[in-house]
Amino acid sequence: MTYQQEDGENGSTTGLEHDLIEAFAQELGVGVEYVVVGPDELESSIARGRYHLAAAWLSPGNNPGVQATPAIFQSRDMLMQHEASLPLEDLSSLADKTVHVMAGSRQAATMRRLAKEVANLRVVEVGSGDVLDLIESLGNREVDYVAIDQNIEEIANQFTPYVHSTLTLSEPEPIVWLLGPSPNPELAEKARAFAERVQHDGTLAKLEDRYFGHVRRLNQADVTKFLGQIETTLPKLRRYFQDAQTVTGIDWRLVAAVAYHESHWDANATSFTGVRGIMMLTEETADRLGVSNRLNPRESILAGARYINMLKDNLPDEVQEPDRTWLALAAYNIGPGHFNAARTLAQQMNADGNAWFEMKRILPLLSKPSVYQRLKAGRARGGEAVILVENIRSYYDILVRNEERYLAVSSRMEGMVGMQGDGPGLKLKK
Structure with missing residues (x-):
């Protein structure tokens, strides 16, 4: 909810409040220096006031001498x-x-x-x-x-x-950024204005969707079954997913999450539409990727990971992670033709086709006759693509928490953002 750094020297830093601070810093035209302290040090660090903003999912507290922004969130x-x-x-x-x-x-x-x-x-x-x-x-x-x-x-x-x-246990309380006992007046005013504006201009809604938009998709039975499969089935397949990471650079846990959603890790899975194997590849896609046997789990997993990279490469350079991956997974589900039609539709509707937050709204329209009859690609179950991506995000979060990162990565490894847990207290400097 606030701040978390991925493992490794070059691990990316993520978190809802972190991203909001980055947006504020970009608006100001300044960089940010983050100083992370533990919960037991946070109060004394705030009291010393050697920072411009303090963010750790904080409420204003009882010290009237410490100024704060207006409420950014509400919690209890x-x-x-x-x-x-x-x-x-x-x-x-x-x-x-x-x-x-x-x-x-x-x-x-x-x-x-x-x-x-x-x-x-x-x-x-x-x-x-x-x-x-x-x-x-x-x-x-x-x-x-x-x-x-x-x-x-x-x-x-x-x-x-x-x-x-x-x-x-408590009444609703505001979540704020603390500005310290003697903040710079201009900075304090800009921070207050920013905190109020993001409630209404879509900034906060987009960030909340990035971190929490998918967490309501899986029910208790889904999670219980998946945790069981992690114990019983994943050990037999882990090396194939890790091999796919070595070749493609995609976090093996994401490839595993895609495979689970597609087939529940069943190498012999076959759908009524003719897609087959653990990654549920069409015959055309399998031929394109040189797969001789779609029911061979190693071949299917490697081909599926390569296909995800191909779909990511088809997106414009300006599409950033994690949107780049979520959009590619939507294309994985409905095919690049239908996905490109959805991007065209987004452009016609003045929506951002490079943002998953916007495309979640556009993709389900592909099943409406009034829409798909105007598109060359025809009808598609775009709503299913949204569900697929959101479920995969949840499965990926669960795997990130339960399975270790695989360190043997290729040169094209790109940072992936999963659900982040509750981070330590955060103190930051301009």
């Missing part, structure tokens, strides 16, 4: 528990309970306050790992209750399907 604290445990009905039912929470978080402060009001409420502040690790402990019944930010729940359900929130 929730109690999460395992679905097999009896639901708690009100705050008084927390009596004699033990709640785990991340140290240094807003939820820790909320629980400390409640511990003064509720009899024998025990609060355990966890200083290691991240909130998703803590929720995983909840899913494994190692802890009974966890206090979380409400925005975490849908993300967490992608990785730990048997937990859910029950009690509301």
Whole structure:
């Protein structure tokens, strides 16, 4: 939600607030220096005020001397528990309970306050790992209750399907950037204006879609089945996916996510339309890529990864990641002819055909007679392409959390952005 750096020396930095800060810096025409501190250091770092903006999914706090932007988001604290445990009905039912929470978080402060009001409420502040690790402990019944930010729940359900929130622990609170006790007046005014404007000009909506737009697609049964397949089936195929990464540069976990959505990792899969194999290749595509046997998992996986790269290469140079990959996967599903027709339609509708956020709205129109009858490519199930991409994004996030990065990469490896977890506190300088 704030800031996370990918593994490795050249790993890309991502996060919703990070990207928003980058957009603000670009508007100002300046660079950004990020100084990352742990939750236990955040309060003292803010008090010293040696920064221009502080961002860590922060609420204004009780210090009236620290100025802040208007609310960028709204959030509240929730109690999460395992679905097999009896639901708690009100705050008084927390009596004699033990709640785990991340140290240094807003939820820790909320629980400390409640511990003064509720009899024998025990609060355990966890200083290691991240909130998703803590929720995983909840899913494994190692802890009974966890206090979380409400925005975490849908993300967490992608990785730990048997937990859910029950009690509301706090009133809605604004999420802001702190400007410090004595901010530069011009910078403070520009930051406040930016925070207000992004609510209405589409900037915030696009970033929220980039990080959270896909997390509601998979249901509990989908996630449970996929986690089981990671344990039982993926080990037999992992080396083929990693070979595909070596050849194409695509993160092997993304190739695996595509394959799972296409065939549920069934090398013998065949559809009524004639696509076959673990990557569900058409006969024409297989011939084009030199595949002698579509049912051979190694051949199919390598060809599917190469085909994704071909579709990415067909896109204009100005298309950035991760949109470049999501658009290529949509083309993988409906074919490049129908996909190019959708891009033409986007242009006619004054939509950005280079942005996945815009194309999610355009692609389903390909199944409407009033639209496809005007297109040379004809009808296509564009809505299915959107579902495919969003599901793959979720499967990819799950694999990133559960499977190690493969380090033997080719020279054409491009940065991929998956769902990011709750990052550490962030302090940044101009």
